[in-house]
Amino acid sequence: MKVEQLSLDELRVLLAGQGLRVKMGPFNLSVQTRLPSLIHQLHQMYAHYSLADEDEIVEFHVRVIPKRSIRQPFARLIRFEVDGRSPFPPVSVEQALATLEWGVNLVIAMRINHLLLFHSAAVERNGHVLLLPAWPGSGKTTLSAMLMHRGYRLFSDEFGLMAPEIGDFFPLPRLMPLKNQSIKIIRDYLPEAILGPEIPGTLKGTVAHIRPPQESIERVDEAAQPRWIVFPKWVAGAALRLESLPQSEAFLLLATNAFNYEVLGETAFDAVTRLVRSCECRKLVYSDFDSALAALDELTDG
Amino acid sequence: MAEFKVDTRLDHHQLLLEAIIRPAVLIDYSNSQWELLLRVARRAKLLGYLAAWLEKDGLLDKIPQRAVNLLRSSLIQVKKQQQSVNWELSRILWALDGREILIIVLKGMAYQLQDLPNAAGRIFADLDLLVSKEALGQIESVLSEKGWQHHALTNYDERYYREWSHEIPALVHPERGVEVDVHHTLSSPLGNLKIDPLPFQEAAIKVEDEGVYVLSPEDMLLHCAVNLFQNNELADDLRHLLDFHEILQFFSQQQLSFQEKLINRANRLGLGRPLFYSLYFSRLLLHSSVPDQLKKRLNHQPGWLALRIMHNCVPLALLPQHPDQPSKRAELARLLLYLRSHWLRMPLYRLLPHLIYKFYLSVFPGKSARARRNG
Amino acid sequence: MNSWYSSHFSSLYIENWDGEFTVFQPESGKTHFLNEMGLHILTILDGSPLRLNTICQELSVHFSLQPDTQFFGKIAQTLQRYEALGLIERVKENE
Numbered sequence: 066m067k068v069e070q071l072s073l074d075e076l077r078v079l080l081a082g083q084g085l086r087v088k089m090g091p092f093n094l095s096v097q098t099r100l101p102s103l104i105h106q107l108h109q110m111y112a113h114y115s116l117a118d119e120d121e122i123v124e125f126h127v128r129v130i131p132k133r134s135i136r137q138p139f140a141r142l143i144r145f146e147v148d149g150r151s152p153f154p155p156v157s158v159e160q161a162l163a164t165l166e167w168g169v170n171l172v173i174a175m176r177i178n179h180l181l182l183f184h185s186a187a188v189e190r191n192g193h194v195l196l197l198p199a200w201p202g203s204g205k206t207t208l209s210a211m212l213m214h215r216g217y218r219l220f221s222d223e224f225g226l227m228a229p230e231i232g233d234f235f236p237l238p239r240l241m242p243l244k245n246q247s248i249k250i251i252r253d254y255l256p257e258a259i260l261g262p263e264i265p266g267t268l269k270g271t272v273a274h275i276r277p278p279q280e281s282i283e284r285v286d287e288a289a290q291p292r293w294i295v296f297p298k299w300v301a302g303a304a305l306r307l308e309s310l311p312q313s314e315a316f317l318l319l320a321t322n323a324f325n326y327e328v329l330g331e332t333a334f335d336a337v338t339r340l341v342r343s344c345e346c347r348k349l350v351y352s353d354f355d356s357a358l359a360a361l362d363e364l365t366d367g
Numbered sequence: 368m369a370e371f372k373v374d375t376r377l378d379h380h381q382l383l384l385e386a387i388i389r390p391a392v393l394i395d396y397s398n399s400q401w402e403l404l405l406r407v408a409r410r411a412k413l414l415g416y417l418a419a420w421l422e423k424d425g426l427l428d429k430i431p432q433r434a435v436n437l438l439r440s441s442l443i444q445v446k447k448q449q450q451s452v453n454w455e456l457s458r459i460l461w462a463l464d465g466r467e468i469l470i471i472v473l474k475g476m477a478y479q480l481q482d483l484p485n486a487a488g489r490i491f492a493d494l495d496l497l498v499s500k501e502a503l504g505q506i507e508s509v510l511s512e513k514g515w516q517h518h519a520l521t522n523y524d525e526r527y528y529r530e531w532s533h534e535i536p537a538l539v540h541p542e543r544g545v546e547v548d549v550h551h552t553l554s555s556p557l558g559n560l561k562i563d564p565l566p567f568q569e570a571a572i573k574v575e576d577e578g579v580y581v582l583s584p585e586d587m588l589l590h591c592a593v594n595l596f597q598n599n600e601l602a603d604d605l606r607h608l609l610d611f612h613e614i615l616q617f618f619s620q621q622q623l624s625f626q627e628k629l630i631n632r633a634n635r636l637g638l639g640r641p642l643f644y645s646l647y648f649s650r651l652l653l654h655s656s657v658p659d660q661l662k663k664r665l666n667h668q669p670g671w672l673a674l675r676i677m678h679n680c681v682p683l684a685l686l687p688q689h690p691d692q693p694s695k696r697a698e699l700a701r702l703l704l705y706l707r708s709h710w711l712r713m714p715l716y717r718l719l720p721h722l723i724y725k726f727y728l729s730v731f732p733g734k735s736a737r738a739r740r741n742g
Numbered sequence: 743m744n745s746w747y748s749s750h751f752s753s754l755y756i757e758n759w760d761g762e763f764t765v766f767q768p769e770s771g772k773t774h775f776l777n778e779m780g781l782h783i784l785t786i787l788d789g790s791p792l793r794l795n796t797i798c799q800e801l802s803v804h805f806s807l808q809p810d811t812q813f814f815g816k817i818a819q820t821l822q823r824y825e826a827l828g829l830i831e832r833v834k835e836n837e
């Protein structure tokens with residue numbers, strides 16, 4: 066059963082009551098809220114997610130609830146809670162969706178160590194995973210949004226989830242937060258993309274979420290092996306360059322950017338070594354999306 | 368001695384206590400029981416403890432996969448923390464470069480050094496050391512020279528630490544981030560319970576091959592008891608009672624008449640009260656085996672009324688709240704114990720301004736950041 | 743005079759990436775990134791303790807360098823850093 070098969074009323078009953086329990090990649094998530102605006106947004110944005118099986122354990126329990134503040138008695142604020150505790154200060158009610166999504170990412174990053182968590186976008190083509198690690202100015206969310214509308218299967222725009230012993234990557238398709246100018250870029254490039262409301266004034270500026278395609282969510286149980294690691298960098302006016310990157314540099318960038326490399330210790334050292342040795346490592350400098358996509362198509366054709 | 372009846376305990380408390388007392392029951396937990404247990408155990412910081420126990424007994428493949436993933440995730444994190452603190456200790460000994468300073472390792476790291484049964488899977492992020500008052504300045508200056516730094520504190524906090532608490536502000540090496548707390552006493556010098564650290568230092572035991580000391584078994588338990596019932600607010604602190612229980616069971620099995628020695632030591636050091644409460648509650652909640660007539664020999668037992676109040680409040684504070692339905696009664700119990708702990712540590716003329724200042728900061732957190740910048 | 747030796751060399755995990763090295767130190771759980779000379783220092787200190795002079799001599803022969811005072815200073819710094827990281831240990835000798 067999928068969220069889209071629920072009427073708005075049925076969804077409201079779940080969210081306001083025992084919680085909406087959905088399957089989110091390898092995890093299950095329970096969301097509770099009574100905020101009408103958020104319920105509407107989730108009805109649209111979570112449409113493709115499946116409900117978790119009746120008797121399955123849910124790993125993460127989150128809530129978005131109204132919050133009164135002594136300092137700002139008239140502001141309409143909300144608070145994000147996980148297991149009854151809030152990791153962030155309250156934000157305005159308009160930012161509920163963005164806070165929910167960031168909050169869930171935070172909980173995954175804080176609690177999961179049986180998988181190695183790279184800070185990276187990941188997509189799949191021809192049965193293999195292409196990693197697009199995050200670094201400042203990588204534009205990984207925008208780039209993976211484009212790739213997923215050009216036949217690539219979205220794994221995640223935020224997490225490369227790797228089983229360290231076997232090297233498999235797992236999909237975790239979640240809402241993808243486009244920031245500032247990227248919102249217009251995606252609206253122009255991909256009129257077919259489903260976007261949530263534009264949310265101004267967040268810590269990262271204006272944010273609008275893009276909903277992952279149905280196919281990515283339906284094939285969420287299909288893991289794949291990695292084959293390409295491309296470090297993207299968007300530079301205004303730059304000519305396209307896709308050049309090979311020394312493996313030592315790839316190791317350094319992946320390890321220092323991973324959420325739990327240090328925590329996993331020796332396991333992570335071995336896993337990143339094997340990952341880098343088994344992949345083609347490239348650096349991509351681009352300004353124009355069409356040529357960047359063409360270059361990535363060519364790389365992943367084989 | 369007559370013990371009060373335990374009030375009908377909440378389901379989530381029972382799930383957790385059962386799991387701790389008889390971990391073998393875990394293989395019969397349903398998925399929905401697991402889901403609640405995982406949340407409650409995380410709150411009590413006992414996920415790693417449960418995971419270590421299940422791993423040791425080879426039961427991890429007999430429980431649901433999603434539970435295994437979360438348990439393993441916690442255990443991996445805990446092992447990393449243990450390694451970090453262990454490494455921090457080795458770096459401190461390196462920095463001291465053979466200087467003759469008697470260092471007693473306390474709490475989590477001490478349990479690990481002796482491989483006590485409560486050490487496996489036990490969360491701890493800080494390194495706690497006890498040194499003599501004279502050595503305090505020397506350690507502080509050597510570590511500062513080698514790159515450790517004090518946490519940025521407001522002037523207010525710094526004064527609170529140095530004058531009214533029993534610690535210097537924590538030292539942290541910026542490359543590693545592990546907090547090092549160097550103590551020169553085991554309890555606040557201003558509290559109504561004076562603890563002379565000297566007998567603890569004299570009875571300390573050298574750890575083989577490590578160049579450091581740990582407290583003797585009796586003193587380790589007394590320190591644990593003092594921390595629980597003297598220095599602490601008890602909220603979500605079941606894990607420290609579990610430390611007490613496990614260490615007590617361990618040495619009781621190792622040494623004949625260990626518990627008698629413990630009682631004598633407590634009486635000699637004037638620590639009968641916190642030991643009484645620790646024995647009382649570890650027996651009540653964790654089923655420690657402590658003979659009745661033994662406890663009777665403790666001095667400084669609480670009166671009937673005090674015990675009645677503690678009996679009603681302490682379990683509600685020690686045991687975690689239900690993550691979705693926090694109980695108002697437990698909140699009240701926790702508030703009372705919070706006030707009690709500060710009452711015990713500070714004279715009232717100091718305590719009230721301190722609590723008011725802390726409350727003010729919780730409402731206007733921006734102010735503390737400003738104070739820090741100006742400080 | 744001080745001399746140094748790599749105390750736990752055999753416990754290190756070393757991966758070679760065309761002359762650059764990732765070194766995992768199990769005791770601390772840290773990963774270090776070293777160049778060829780950085781690793782060579784660890785290698786020659788595996789076994790018996792060596793003094794700064796001897797270390798610099800070995801390095802200058804191996805990498806065909808002219809050792810000057812600057813080079814000595816650099817190596818002395820590296821040794822101090824390695825010592826702080828727990829990669830090597832210092833042995834105090836009687837003058």
